[in-house]
Amino acid sequence: MTRTLPDLLIEPVVRMALAEDLGRVGDVTAQACIPEDARFSAVFSAREAGVMAGGAVVRIAIHAMDPSATVTIKVADGEAFEAGTVLVEAEADARALLAAERTALNLLGRMCGIATLTRTYVQAVAGTGARIADTRKTTPGLRALEKHAVACGGGLNHRFGLDDAILIKDNHVAVCGGAGEAVRRARDFAPHLMKVEVEVDSLAQLDEVLPERPDVVMLDNFSLADLEEAVRRVKGSAFGPVVLEASGGVNLTTVAAIAATGVDVISVGALTHSVPQLDVGLDAN
Incomplete structure (x- = not known):
């Protein structure tokens, strides 16, 4: 069964985490190095096998920085995956995607870790x-x-x-x-x-x-x-x-x-x- 969590419950957590990371003036590295109109296509990939949880968190984090971004969740929450699996695909404003990267990875990695450990206990x-x-x-x-x-x-x-x-x-x-x-x-x-x-x-x-x-x-x-x-x-x-x-x-x-x-x-x-x-x-x- 595919698990879902309402966006309304996710958004405050993601926005708080983004605000913590952006600090007072935003991502100065991206501002310094990346052209303002650059686009970036990237994938969130698993480095090890596990169980998916948090696809919506990635989507919301990226859309908070770039509402026009395209985000495609490739593995549904609750599904198992192998190392190397692409979990989420994204195409967005480059500065926005790079600014959202760490928040999305932190939350996705933690949630997948919890889901994976839980599955081990259940088994x-x-x-x-x-x-x-x-x-x-x-x-x-x-x-x-x-x-x-x-x-x-x-x-x-x-x-x-x-x-x-x-x-x-x-x-x-x-x-x-x-x-x-x-x-x-x-x-x-x-x-x-x-x-x-x-x-x-x-x-x-x-x-x-x-x-x-x-x-x-x-x-x-x-x-x-x-x-x-x-x-x-x-x-x-x-x-x-x-x-x-x-x-x-x-x-x-x-x-x-x-x-x-x-x-x-x-x-x-x-x-x-x-x-x-x-x-x-x-x-x-």
């Missing part, structure tokens, strides 16, 4: 029934783009912010006076379309919250044996359905074993906070 748990999800550990200002990239890689999006679901974590429990009490209060507060999730760090805490019927229970830093026991207790209880989410200590070495315990979702902060940039370059066409 690692294939056949288990577990789904890979992101977290709110995103780069400030880039959350919409980064979560879009996770979706392009086949992952699930967790909360987008503090306002779209209730997630009771350890510090909420500490202030509230107990996990069960926190869930009871959340149930009283939440409208009918809002999910309630609670984080627990032990099987005893799991037993405490289940009678309060949370929609999701996050099993934080559980051992594999305790994850299996948690799945057994929830599947055999009268308090379902409850989605079980494993979190903490997840990496590509551990994720398959975590998925094999029977949990429904595995949240991975590394998808956005520790992702390597995918190598993408701009070459003359």
